[in-house]
Amino acid sequence: MEVLRELATGFGVILTPANLYYCFLGSLVGTLVGVLPGIGPLAALSLLLPFTFTLPPVPSLVMLAAIFYGAMYGGSTTSILVNIPGEAASVVTCLDGHEMAKQGRAGAALGIAAIGSFVAGTVGNLGLTVFSPALVAIALRFGPPEYFAVMILGFVVTLYMIGGSPLKAMVMLATGVFVSVVGMDIVNGAERFTFGSVNLSGGFDLVAVVMGLFGVSEILLNVEALARGEVFSRKIRGLLPTFRDWLDSWAAILRGTAIGFGFGVLPGGGPVTASFLSYAVERRLSRRPERFGHGAIEGVAGPEAANNAAVAGSMIPLLSLGLPSNAVTALLLGALVIHGVQPGPMLMTQHPDIFWGVIASLYVGNVMLLVLNLPLISLWVQLLRIPYRILFPSVLLLTVIGTYSINHNIFDVWVMIGFGLSGYVLRKLGYELAPLVLAMVLGPLLEQTLRQSLIMSTGNPAIFLTRPIAAALVLLAAALVAVLVLRQRRLGLAGADATQHPTEGSP
Amino acid sequence: MKKLVALLSLLLLVGSVPASADTLAEIRARLAASKPADYPTQPIEFVVVYPAGGGMDTTARLLAKYVEKYAGHRVIVVNKTGGAGFIGHTYLATQAKADGYTVGILANGAWTDAMLKAKGKWSHKNFEAVAFVNYAPVTWIASTEGRFKDKTLKDVVATIKSEPGTVKIAVVPSISFEFLAEQVETLAGGKVVKVPFQGGAPGVTALLGGHVDVATGFLSEYRGHLDAGKVKVLAAAAEQRAPDMPQVPTFNETLDAKHLVWSAWRFAAVPRGVPTARKGYLEAVLAAALRDPELQAEYQKTGSIVDNPYANAAAVDAAIEKSATLERQFFTTTGRLPK
Numbered sequence: 147m148e149v150l151r152e153l154a155t156g157f158g159v160i161l162t163p164a165n166l167y168y169c170f171l172g173s174l175v176g177t178l179v180g181v182l183p184g185i186g187p188l189a190a191l192s193l194l195l196p197f198t199f200t201l202p203p204v205p206s207l208v209m210l211a212a213i214f215y216g217a218m219y220g221g222s223t224t225s226i227l228v229n230i231p232g233e234a235a236s237v238v239t240c241l242d243g244h245e246m247a248k249q250g251r252a253g254a255a256l257g258i259a260a261i262g263s264f265v266a267g268t269v270g271n272l273g274l275t276v277f278s279p280a281l282v283a284i285a286l287r288f289g290p291p292e293y294f295a296v297m298i299l300g301f302v303v304t305l306y307m308i309g310g311s312p313l314k315a316m317v318m319l320a321t322g323v324f325v326s327v328v329g330m331d332i333v334n335g336a337e338r339f340t341f342g343s344v345n346l347s348g349g350f351d352l353v354a355v356v357m358g359l360f361g362v363s364e365i366l367l368n369v370e371a372l373a374r375g376e377v378f379s380r381k382i383r384g385l386l387p388t389f390r391d392w393l394d395s396w397a398a399i400l401r402g403t404a405i406g407f408g409f410g411v412l413p414g415g416g417p418v419t420a421s422f423l424s425y426a427v428e429r430r431l432s433r434r435p436e437r438f439g440h441g442a443i444e445g446v447a448g449p450e451a452a453n454n455a456a457v458a459g460s461m462i463p464l465l466s467l468g469l470p471s472n473a474v475t476a477l478l479l480g481a482l483v484i485h486g487v488q489p490g491p492m493l494m495t496q497h498p499d500i501f502w503g504v505i506a507s508l509y510v511g512n513v514m515l516l517v518l519n520l521p522l523i524s525l526w527v528q529l530l531r532i533p534y535r536i537l538f539p540s541v542l543l544l545t546v547i548g549t550y551s552i553n554h555n556i557f558d559v560w561v562m563i564g565f566g567l568s569g570y571v572l573r574k575l576g577y578e579l580a581p582l583v584l585a586m587v588l589g590p591l592l593e594q595t596l597r598q599s600l601i602m603s604t605g606n607p608a609i610f611l612t613r614p615i616a617a618a619l620v621l622l623a624a625a626l627v628a629v630l631v632l633r634q635r636r637l638g639l640a641g642a643d644a645t646q647h648p649t650e651g652s653p
Numbered sequence: 654m655k656k657l658v659a660l661l662s663l664l665l666l667v668g669s670v671p672a673s674a675d676t677l678a679e680i681r682a683r684l685a686a687s688k689p690a691d692y693p694t695q696p697i698e699f700v701v702v703y704p705a706g707g708g709m710d711t712t713a714r715l716l717a718k719y720v721e722k723y724a725g726h727r728v729i730v731v732n733k734t735g736g737a738g739f740i741g742h743t744y745l746a747t748q749a750k751a752d753g754y755t756v757g758i759l760a761n762g763a764w765t766d767a768m769l770k771a772k773g774k775w776s777h778k779n780f781e782a783v784a785f786v787n788y789a790p791v792t793w794i795a796s797t798e799g800r801f802k803d804k805t806l807k808d809v810v811a812t813i814k815s816e817p818g819t820v821k822i823a824v825v826p827s828i829s830f831e832f833l834a835e836q837v838e839t840l841a842g843g844k845v846v847k848v849p850f851q852g853g854a855p856g857v858t859a860l861l862g863g864h865v866d867v868a869t870g871f872l873s874e875y876r877g878h879l880d881a882g883k884v885k886v887l888a889a890a891a892e893q894r895a896p897d898m899p900q901v902p903t904f905n906e907t908l909d910a911k912h913l914v915w916s917a918w919r920f921a922a923v924p925r926g927v928p929t930a931r932k933g934y935l936e937a938v939l940a941a942a943l944r945d946p947e948l949q950a951e952y953q954k955t956g957s958i959v960d961n962p963y964a965n966a967a968a969v970d971a972a973i974e975k976s977a978t979l980e981r982q983f984f985t986t987t988g989r990l991p992k
Contacts, residue, residue: 192710192732199718289864290848330736333849335769335827344743347770348735468877469858473704480711483873486954490877553734594851601848602821602864 153275156502160510165205169507172209173514176216177522183224183361183541185548186233186353187217191477195484203485203500208507210481214474215267215457215508218417219515222259222450223526226252230361230541234352235417235453237583238425240360242438242445249441252527253385258395258443259450260519261387266403266451267512270458273407275505281411282466288412290598291609295619296412297592300419302623303426304581305630312634315581318572322585323592325350332594345557352586354549354558355565359579361545362566365538367573372534385524387443395447398428402451409452410459416472417453417460422584424452458508465489465501677722680941684723687937689930692753696727697935699921700749700757702741704734708873708955712786712919713758715951719942730758737827738762739770746775751924753931756783760919761829764977768984769827777977780922782969783932784939787957789871790891791829791915792901793822794857794884800866806888806907809867810841817843821865823856824849829915830869832983833890833904840908860884871917872898872956890915895958912979919957920969936966 159165179190190213198206221236226243239259246255273281288296301319305312328339329349340346387395402424409420428448429438438445463469468489470476482489487497494501529537549562569579603609611617699717703709710732717728733741742763749755757763757780764777793809795801801809813820824830826849834847850856853870860868861883868875868884878884886901890913894903904913921939923932942948949959963969984990
């Protein structure tokens with residue numbers, strides 16, 4: 147077992163007091179920025195990057211990576227407690243996590259999120275340790291047409307995710323794509339829907355939109371409820387998941403891990419897409435899908451496992467190809483380069499201490515995060531005891547600071563407020579906001595890969611069917627649409643039958 | 654005026670004496686002597702118009718660290734991002750105060766944006782250079798297993814001519830990567846398929862996967878694959894061959910041309926109108942930091958060339974003017990700008 151020996155070298159590198167300290171520090175900072183709405187791992191990493199200049203490469207990388215996966219642990223906390231995601235990958239966790247909190251089961255939700263994250267992180271690392279070379283070969287076979295097919299599949303699966311009307315979900319998907327279109331055309335740089343505004347030429351920032359749609363609108367809804375005198379119960383039942391919760395969640399955690407890991411390896415998707423996909427899969431597979439949206443613990447366990455496994459997955463293209471699959475890994479790449487370490491196929495042989503040290507630190511960091519997060523649960527749930535008139539203004543302040551900190555541009559704060567008001571109206575009208583966020587993430591990738599593919603094939607759409615991987619994915623998406631249409635029609639017919647023939651068995 | 658003369662003579666002095674002859678304390682003392690009384694009293698902001706973690710960002714953060722070392726003064730790096738740099742450029746050109754506390758760490762994009770996007774609202778003349786930082790030429794690479802594995806740039810150009818529309822080249826739209834491919838098309842007399850990517854690195858990955866035949870990029874974006882023997886450099890869009898890669902030809906020598914020169918050319922600039930004494934002090938501090946061999950070594954590790962051919966900030970301004978003029982000619986001949 148060559149791998150085991152290499153991994154042992156890695157543990158030898160990481161298990162020194164100094165490196166353990168930086169791993170812990172990164173985990174702690176990551177958890178905190180994950181908890182704070184709007185302030186994500188990206189902001190924390192760019193702030194801390196200069197401090198790593200004086201450190202050797204191993205502790206720098208170990209600390210920065212720990213912030214990344216630490217934020218995935220912390221991100222679920224505010225999703226569950228106040229229905230405001232700590233970062234974009236925890237948007238879906240709101241759906242059932244907050245419902246659980248309303249039922250007094252915040253502790254169980256936080257517990258399963260932490261444990262799911264731990265299992266996913268650790269299993270994902272195993273995948274990273276063992277399958278790296280093979281997965282790189284597969285990932286390289288994904289060119290623009292294959293990515294386009296993946297994006298299509300992502301959109302289709304979202305339709306399965308939402309409980310309510312598929313039409314409303316499609317409207318939200320379309321809106322999300324439209325929002326993502328604003329700004330500079332990614333192929334020829336032409337301005338679209340900017341109306342001559344310099345600020346709009348940069349498009350809408352994802353974090354500003356998420357904070358508005360989820361954060362501001364949630365606060366508005368709560369203020370309204372308060373004004374009407376409705377207060378949701380503040381009782382807290384149990385701080386840990388029950389045996390029943392375990393039975394419900396273990397399979398979701400494992401599936402979430404697999405989905406997250408796979409999407410982490412592919413550029414572009416990352417933790418956000420993986421968490422959405424996992425939720426859709428859990429809902430589809432559940433024997434009682436009606437529980438989703440009303441506090442189903444699988445709806446927390448799966449996505450939280452998925453976003454953590456995606457972190458492990460995204461380390462593969464980063465370390466072995468030097469290809470960052472999202473903004474955070476791009477920053478890690480920058481950190482490596484500053485230290486004179488060139489990620490790529492030679493990293494494993496030229497700098498085995500860094501390659502295996504970082505991988506070993508992922509195992510250690512996940513254990514630290516579990517130990518750190520489980521006791522914190524009892525502290526976090528106390529947040530629910532804070533009166534709304536103090537809690538919500540504080541949260542609002544944090545979202546404003548977080549949103550401003552992304553680009554240092556006050557325009558983003560206006561965007562947040564605008565989307566907050568729209569989100570409030572849309573929620574009142576019964577629209578689910580999560581698909582809008584997913585469409586905003588996938589939209590630009592969908593457009594880019596479509597245009598790249600058609601440029602490659604000089605305009606011939608057959609390119610999606612002549613390449614085996616792309617063809618398989620497109621056909622799968624088509625089959626899923628067909629099933630959905632058939633089901634809707636059957637439901638529609640059944641509904642029509644029921645109204646026309648109220649008595650069972652009559653002609 | 655007296656202050657200005659003193660400053661200029663000081664700059665000349667600093668310029669003529671090799672850095673190694675001075676100790677850090679001596680350089681610091683000289684800088685402190687030239688420091689205006691009222692500046693700086695608050696942290697200096699280095700504005701980067703691209704996201705944290707990218708090439709420009711690391712360039713600026715390293716520079717900030719060494720400016721702090723020499724000036725003993727706090728420098729903060731701020732990423733004003735969005736619109737592929739356009740928002741930050743516009744901020745620096747039209748909104749930032751010319752008080753010496755805002756310094757843009759910029760690249761060619763500043764004048765390309767001015768010409769193509771600013772619609773006359775601002776131009777590169779709204780900035781004044783305070784230092785040349787470093788540069789990296791745009792290069793073409795091929796996979797060592799792909800269509801051009803044993804071919805030279807000459808062969809690739811011959812293929813573009815004999816089989817037009819079949820050579821797939823990864824580019825980044827609307828920047829030098831795309832412009833270079835267009836110039837080669839014109840000289841070769843045949844079209845290529847320009848596949849657009851959002852950066853050099855994704856294009857390099859597509860090259861490794863066999864989805865394109867040639868990728869455009871900077872050394873920093875493929876050094877790992879070059880060391881591993883997965884890719885080879887076809888040519889560099891530089892004026893001369895690079896000292897660390899003497900075997901790589903330039904586009905100009907292969908195609909017998911003069912205008913195929915594209916690079917990431919990085920410099921520091923302030924909004925026009927910073928008081929002379931403050932600007933002079935900034936120039937002196939940046940010059941001292943950029944001469945530090947440790948910083949130069951750091952930049953070389955990221956694949957940049959640090960040799961500074963410019964005697965002072967005015968020469969840097971002149972170089973910018975020259976590049977902008979050359980680029981404007983390209984934009985008018987290709988119809989991107991009206992004649």
